[in-house]
Amino acid sequence: MSDRDKDVEILALRHQITVLERQLGGQRVRFTASDRAFLAALLHRLPSRVLRGVRLVVHPDTLLRWHRDLVARRHAARSRPKRSGRPRTVRSIRLLVLRLARDNPSWG
Structure with missing residues (x-):
């Protein structure tokens, strides 16, 4: 695709955004x-000054917040323990406790 074709496509997309905003009036886009994840992943690498110049339906700060949330959720999912609850007791300790309980029937 040539640079001219890309420029024409960008202008067409910007015009569509303008028309959609006009039709929505004061309503917010949902x-x-x-x-949100797609836009955040796509646009987070752009420098702030470039991002502020891009014609978007949302504020650039909102995009950056979406990206922070995306990264935080990914990190939280990776750092979450694989099993819930208390970790299993080592087998040797479990056998030792059972042997001590058998050898000392007067315990609790």
Whole structure:
């Protein structure tokens, strides 16, 4: 695709955004979680000054917040323990406790 074709496509997309904003009036655009994740992953690498110049339906700060949330959720999911609850007791300790209980029937 040539640079001219890309420029024409960008202008067409910007015009569509303008028309959609006009039709919505004062209403807010609702994004799904996958829409937010896609936009955040796509645009977070742009420098702040470039991001502020891009014609978006949402504020650039909102995009950056979505990206922070995306990274935080990913980190939280990876650092979550694989098993819930108390970890298993080592087998040798479990056998020792059972032997001590058998050898000392007067315990609790």
